[in-house]
Amino acid sequence: MCLLCCGCADQGGEEADLTLYDQSVQAVREFVEDQSYQPGTSAFSVESGVATLSGKYETYSMDIDTREIVFASYQGEEGIERAREGPHYQKTVIAVRQFLQNPDFEIHATSFTYEDDRYEVSGNNMSFRVNATTGDITRALLTGPEAVGAMGNSSQYQMASAASGMNQSG
Secondary structure (H helix, E strand, O other): OHHHHHOOEOOOOOEOOHHHHHHHHHHHHHHHOOOOOOOOOOEEEEEOOEEEEEOOOEEEEEEOOOOEEEEEEEEHHHHHHHHHOOHHHHHHHHHHHHHHOOOOOOOOOOEEEEEOOEEEEEEOOEEEEEEOOOOOEEEEEEOOHHHHHHHOOOHHHHHHHHHHHHHOOO
């Protein structure tokens, strides 16, 4: 509907292809596993074989050849609420909780991204990258007292702290 109302154009200034727009919306619905999902996007562009739907809080990029979402990004409180509606955010939270060995842990996320078969969630001076296929944490960046507090229940952190303490001279 937006395309008809706002006359969206691709990067070359040509009228955007309504069929490609519809395919992009359908790819988003398949990505979030909800056939009634309506992306909160207001712009549509096509460049270098990628169709992108973007808005203030969420962005999706679809590979034109495979018709699959290759990039998704959610920003801010409203964007994170949208991310929580789909399965990918939940898979990420489960992986983080397992990594921290804390089933009640909840990151107060400010951004969530899917790209190159990995998820990344950030917030509270913490950032976790998760392999989307295996669910393994591939990177954890924790800085500041709140982040260290989250690690307090983790035996991995306790072992690292103990090893660090042995290396300090007193």
